[in-house]
Amino acid sequence: MYVTSGDDHDVTSPGALAPGRAARRRAARRAARRTAAVVLAGVLGALVLALLAGRFAARGTGELRVPAAGTTTVLRTVVFTALAVHLGELAGRRLAGPGARPRDWSLYAALAGAAGAAGQIAVLASVSDIDLVTAYGTRDGRLLLLMANGFLAAAACIGLRRPGLAPLPLLLVIGAEAQRAHPEQYTPLIGAALTFVHLPASALWTGGLLYALRVMALRRADRRAALDVLGRYARFALWPLVLLALTGTASALRKLPPDVVLDSAYGRLLLLKLALVAAVCALALTARHRMRRGRLDAQLPARVELALLAVVTVVSAVLTVVPDPHWVSTRLGIR
Numbered sequence: 001m002y003v004t005s006g007d008d009h010d011v012t013s014p015g016a017l018a019p020g021r022a023a024r025r026r027a028a029r030r031a032a033r034r035t036a037a038v039v040l041a042g043v044l045g046a047l048v049l050a051l052l053a054g055r056f057a058a059r060g061t062g063e064l065r066v067p068a069a070g071t072t073t074v075l076r077t078v079v080f081t082a083l084a085v086h087l088g089e090l091a092g093r094r095l096a097g098p099g100a101r102p103r104d105w106s107l108y109a110a111l112a113g114a115a116g117a118a119g120q121i122a123v124l125a126s127v128s129d130i131d132l133v134t135a136y137g138t139r140d141g142r143l144l145l146l147m148a149n150g151f152l153a154a155a156a157c158i159g160l161r162r163p164g165l166a167p168l169p170l171l172l173v174i175g176a177e178a179q180r181a182h183p184e185q186y187t188p189l190i191g192a193a194l195t196f197v198h199l200p201a202s203a204l205w206t207g208g209l210l211y212a213l214r215v216m217a218l219r220r221a222d223r224r225a226a227l228d229v230l231g232r233y234a235r236f237a238l239w240p241l242v243l244l245a246l247t248g249t250a251s252a253l254r255k256l257p258p259d260v261v262l263d264s265a266y267g268r269l270l271l272l273k274l275a276l277v278a279a280v281c282a283l284a285l286t287a288r289h290r291m292r293r294g295r296l297d298a299q300l301p302a303r304v305e306l307a308l309l310a311v312v313t314v315v316s317a318v319l320t321v322v323p324d325p326h327w328v329s330t331r332l333g334i335r
Helices: 019-057 069-096 106-128 132-136 139-159 167-180 188-218 223-255 265-292 296-319 325-334
Strands: none
Touching (some): 069 167, 139 167, 167 188
C-alpha cells in the first residue's frame, strides 16, 4: 500500500527507507526547492517590474499616466498566474504519466485569482471615486465580478472533488478578461477573440512547464522517467507556441500603429516582450537538445525559461494598462 504526503514528495511506502533511497529522496526534495526558488525569484522580480515597467516605458512619450497602473498590473499578474497554475496542472496531470506527482496548487491558484479580480473592483471604485455597489454596475465591474465568481466556482469544483469540471468556469474567466482587455471602439470583437485564444495558450505554456519541472524534481532519481516528462511537455508546448505566435502577431498588427513602435509605451513594452519570448524559445531549444542527449541537466535551462516566462506574464499585464498607442499616432499625425 502506498501513501502520499502533503508536500512535493514522492509516493512512499510506509516504514524506513533504505539509505540509498533516502538519499535519492533528499536529492529530489533539494531539486524541488531549487525549482521553487527559481519560480519565486522570477515572481518577485516580475512584481518589481510590474511597478516600474509602465512608468519607464512611457517616459518621453507624452502619454497620460494611468491611475493606479502599478496596483492594477500586480492584480492582473495574479489573475494571469492563477490561470497558468490551474490550467497547467490540468494539462500536466495528463502529461505526467505514471509515477509520483506533486501536490496540487489549483485550489490556492483559484482563490488567488478570485482575490486578484475582486481587488481590481476595489481599485476601480477608488480611482473612479464611486462606491463598490456602483462599481459593480459598470461594464468593467460586471466583468471583474464574473471573473471572481468564475475562479470561486473553479475552487468549488476542486473542493467537491470534481476538478475535471473546473475548465468550464475558467472559460468564463478567460472570456470576461478577453472582453475587458479590448474596450476600444475599433474591432473589439476581433481583439477579444484573439485574446480568448492567446491567454489560455500562454497559461498552458507557462503553467505546463511549472508542473513538468515539479514532476521532474520528484522523479529525478530515475533519469529516463524524469526526461520522459519533459519530452511529453515539449511536444505538447509546440501547439500553444504556434497559437501564441499567430494571435500575438495579429494583435500587434491591429493595435500598434507602425509609426509609434518606439514612441509609445505599448510599442516599447511589446518589443521587450518579443525579446523575452525569443530568449525563452532559445532556452527551450537548449533544454530540448540536452533532453535528446539524455542529460538530466536539461531542466536547468527549463528553470530559467520558467523564470523568464514569469517576467513575460508581467509584461503582458503591463501591456493591458498602458495607454492606447493610437493616441500617440494621432498626435504625431497632427504635427
